[in-house]
Amino acid sequence: MKNQTDRIIEIAPLTRVEGHGKVTVHLNEDNEVVEARLHIVEFRGFERFIQGRMLWEVPVIVQRLCGICPVSHHLAAAKAMDMVVGVDQLTPTAEKMRRLMHYGQIMQSNVLHFFHLSSPDLLFGFDAPAKKRDIFNIIREFPELARQGVLMRKYGQEIIQYTSGKKIHGNSAIPGGVNKNLSLAERDALLKDIDQMILWSEQALELARDYTLEHASLVDSFANFDSNHMSLVRTDGALDLYHGNLRAIDSHGNIIFDQVDYRDFDSIIQEEVKPWSYMKFPFIKSRGNVDGWYRVGPLARMNTASFIDTPLANQHHADFRRFSQHKPANMTLAYHWARMIEVLHCTEKIKELLLDPDLHGSDLRLTGQRREEGIAMLEAPRGSLLHHYKVDENDQVTYCNLIVSTTHNNTAMNRAVTDVAKKYLSGQRKITEPMLNHVEVAVRAYDPCLSCATHALGQMPLVIELFDAENRLIDSASQYATPEPTAP
Amino acid sequence: MSDKDHLTLNIDGQKITAKRGQTLMQACDAAGVYIPRLCDSEGLEPQGSCRVCSVKLNGRVVAACTQPVVANAHIESETEEINRYRKDLVSMLFHEGNHLCPICEASGRCELQAMAYRLGISQAAPHPYLEPVRPVDASHPDIALDNNRCILCGRCIRASRDVDGKHVFEYIGRGIHKRIGVNADCLAETDASIDDHAMSLEVCPVGCIIRKREGFFAPVGERLYDTEVIGRDIETQQPHHHSLHKIEVKQIDPADFPPFNKDDNGDTV
Ligand code: SF4
Numbered sequence: 214m215k216n217q218t219d220r221i222i223e224i225a226p227l228t229r230v231e232g233h234g235k236v237t238v239h240l241n242e243d244n245e246v247v248e249a250r251l252h253i254v255e256f257r258g259f260e261r262f263i264q265g266r267m268l269w270e271v272p273v274i275v276q277r278l279c280g281i282c283p284v285s286h287h288l289a290a291a292k293a294m295d296m297v298v299g300v301d302q303l304t305p306t307a308e309k310m311r312r313l314m315h316y317g318q319i320m321q322s323n324v325l326h327f328f329h330l331s332s333p334d335l336l337f338g339f340d341a342p343a344k345k346r347d348i349f350n351i352i353r354e355f356p357e358l359a360r361q362g363v364l365m366r367k368y369g370q371e372i373i374q375y376t377s378g379k380k381i382h383g384n385s386a387i388p389g390g391v392n393k394n395l396s397l398a399e400r401d402a403l404l405k406d407i408d409q410m411i412l413w414s415e416q417a418l419e420l421a422r423d424y425t426l427e428h429a430s431l432v433d434s435f436a437n438f439d440s441n442h443m444s445l446v447r448t449d450g451a452l453d454l455y456h457g458n459l460r461a462i463d464s465h466g467n468i469i470f471d472q473v474d475y476r477d478f479d480s481i482i483q484e485e486v487k488p489w490s491y492m493k494f495p496f497i498k499s500r501g502n503v504d505g506w507y508r509v510g511p512l513a514r515m516n517t518a519s520f521i522d523t524p525l526a527n528q529h530h531a532d533f534r535r536f537s538q539h540k541p542a543n544m545t546l547a548y549h550w551a552r553m554i555e556v557l558h559c560t561e562k563i564k565e566l567l568l569d570p571d572l573h574g575s576d577l578r579l580t581g582q583r584r585e586e587g588i589a590m591l592e593a594p595r596g597s598l599l600h601h602y603k604v605d606e607n608d609q610v611t612y613c614n615l616i617v618s619t620t621h622n623n624t625a626m627n628r629a630v631t632d633v634a635k636k637y638l639s640g641q642r643k644i645t646e647p648m649l650n651h652v653e654v655a656v657r658a659y660d661p662c663l664s665c666a667t668h669a670l671g672q673m674p675l676v677i678e679l680f681d682a683e684n685r686l687i688d689s690a691s692q693y694a695t696p697e698p699t700a701p
Numbered sequence: 702m703s704d705k706d707h708l709t710l711n712i713d714g715q716k717i718t719a720k721r722g723q724t725l726m727q728a729c730d731a732a733g734v735y736i737p738r739l740c741d742s743e744g745l746e747p748q749g750s751c752r753v754c755s756v757k758l759n760g761r762v763v764a765a766c767t768q769p770v771v772a773n774a775h776i777e778s779e780t781e782e783i784n785r786y787r788k789d790l791v792s793m794l795f796h797e798g799n800h801l802c803p804i805c806e807a808s809g810r811c812e813l814q815a816m817a818y819r820l821g822i823s824q825a826a827p828h829p830y831l832e833p834v835r836p837v838d839a840s841h842p843d844i845a846l847d848n849n850r851c852i853l854c855g856r857c858i859r860a861s862r863d864v865d866g867k868h869v870f871e872y873i874g875r876g877i878h879k880r881i882g883v884n885a886d887c888l889a890e891t892d893a894s895i896d897d898h899a900m901s902l903e904v905c906p907v908g909c910i911i912r913k914r915e916g917f918f919a920p921v922g923e924r925l926y927d928t929e930v931i932g933r934d935i936e937t938q939q940p941h942h943h944s945l946h947k948i949e950v951k952q953i954d955p956a957d958f959p960p961f962n963k964d965d966n967g968d969t970v
Pocket residue numbers: 799800801802803805806807808809811812813814850907908909
């Protein structure tokens with residue numbers, strides 16, 4: 214009976230939540246699109262649920278927040294709790310185990326997104342009917358590509374299992390360190406396939422790149438708008454997905470701020486509330502709420518990072534920068550390319566780590582001077598993720614605030630949706646099929662975890678509602694993404 | 702073998718020898734026959750309250766942990782009927798408390814969870830959940846009590862009273878309102894100590910008595926019941942030691958670890 218635990222009865226309020234996305238489109242008297250709004254049902258009950266829980270439970274509990282990137286929440290919470298238990302620098306073994314887990318997670322998450330959600334759009338064109346644009350047709354028409362996608366995802370999941378204890382909802386990141394190192398057998402099992410993974414990553418990357426280059430005019434015109442970009446970068450400006458300081462640039466590539474300690478987040482970012490949405494709209498204070506909105510995620514990271522510290526990914530990063538003429542790329546569709554550069558980077562990092570004997574060390578956990586507050590940030594697959602907690606002297610959580618990447622991207626997604634709606638709907642009083650498809654593609658490009666509690670990616674309905682100038686509902690339509698495939 | 706000191710018992714068709722004065726459970730344990738249990742714990746007086754150890758003794762249902770051995774005993778334990786009782790009892794414990802195993806630090810070493818697995822309970826019973834909301838008592842510097850997970854087995858009461866010579870725990874309330882209470886306003890005001898037997902991992906079968914800052918030290922796969930079914934120690938006569946997976950925790954020497962974002966001179970970089 215191995216790994217029998219956790220199959221057991223779950224009664225979590227967290228498991229009952231379903232996420233969905235709704236877009237409302239608002240017309241004026243001339244039936245022109247004034248604005249389109251993406252409504253996201255965010256599960257805010259969590260911040261209350263966690264109050265009163267013990268600090269070491271938090272990294273495990275937060276994984277229930279998101280069915281898509283539980284590892285990111287696990288690690289962000291553990292990082293915040295490192296700060297609470299007075300540890301600012303982990304032991305080499307602990308930090309490298311966590312990094313390995315993180316790279317495995319980003320790899321599998323981006324791969325899932327690319328093969329399952331983006332590749333049908335890229336290979337069939339997103340004017341193709343929704344029925345055609347699904348993974349089952351990819352499996353049928355591009356079986357080798359589909360097979361690689363499944364195996365790459367599986368590889369990422371294996372890393373998560375070896376580093377966190379389980380494929381989903383492991384428990385290895387604990388305040389001040391980790392509870393396990395990597396065994397030699399685990400290392401060998403992973404090393405065996407890593408070169409293959411690097412190769413496939415590069416091939417998939419080239420597919421995304423070629424698509425972008427070949428469809429330059431479409432990419433250019435599709436939800437392409439200037440914005441600021443923000444991410445963590447290393448002290449030398451390199452891409453760093455696990456740890457670093459904040460850098461933000463404007464649409465021309467000028468630095469807005471750089472090397473800001475994320476623990477001072479409050480001093481540079483403010484959150485705006487709008488009456489129609491539960492989700493806040495964060496903006497860069499110094500730029501104000503009109504111009505201060507920004508994007509996070511793979512595209513932002515490609516724009517903010519000065520370089521990438523792994524050779525292959527760095528070459529592709531340079532390529533990407535050349536394509537965008539060394540200006541920030543603002544094309545929503547360039548996300549796919551950016552995402553795959555990151556996958557390549559992750560696979561290279563994974564190899565580097567697997568060859569590092571520190572992973573087998575036995576110094577796992579540290580403890581230091583206790584603090585009352587923990588703030589952590591990391592770069593999750595979809596962008597910067599912030600966890601902020603206060604903990605009392607009894608070790609109980611008294612305060613929790615999370616800013617997930619979908620929240621950071623809130624304004625950007627609304628812009629993208631408005632942009633598409635204007636282009637495909639203005640002058641009509643009916644939701645058209647191309648409009649539905651294009652909104653879906655625009656939203657998908659941000660890969661939002663709608664509600665951040667959505668359990669299965671494929672079951673996320675997208676509802677579009679059309680309102681006239683008097684705010685009367687005049688049409689609605691919905692579209693369901695396809696379920697996640699299993700290995701062919 | 703039946704003599705002045707010994708008796709022969711028949712349990713599920715197997716003949717075992719018992720010493721007079723033993724309970725059914727003690728006799729079965731010694732013979733390598735496991736009877737499921739929750740409120741009984743080695744070294745503590747049996748209390749007979751959870752009824753998970755129910756067996757049929759000559760046709761009558763008794764609690765094996767308190768029932769002394771008798772002559773001509775014909776015992777039914779691993780029968781469908783008895784296991785159904787046990788399943789119902791264990792399921793109801795899940796419904797009565799608030800058990801979210803995936804986020805519980807007892808997961809993997811919890812006897813309630815392990816019992817659910819042993820009995821093949823894989824999904825919720827069709828009863829409503831009471832979903833109580835009971836505050837955690839985290840007042841003590843080293844120990845916390847999460848009553849949401851308490852199964853009222855009373856093991857802590859007996860351990861504190863009979864082994865530690867203290868009276869940290871007691872039952873309060875009756876019926877459905879029965880709870881484990883502490884002998885003061887909160888745990889910090891009792892004479893509880895982390896070194897008490899009552900606070901050891903052997904005593905609380907679930908994740909109610911929490912040893913602070915030790916949660917999740919054991920990786921998945923290395924926890925007690927990750928690899929073994931509850932009762933296997935008795936069935937194989939190889940006692941395991943219920944030890945907490947200890948990982949060494951180093952106190953930081955700040956000199957070794959300059960705070961992040963600061964260089965060796967303490968300047969922000
Ligand atoms: S005490 Fe046991 S049964 Fe209850 S939640 Fe924890 S592991 Fe599960």
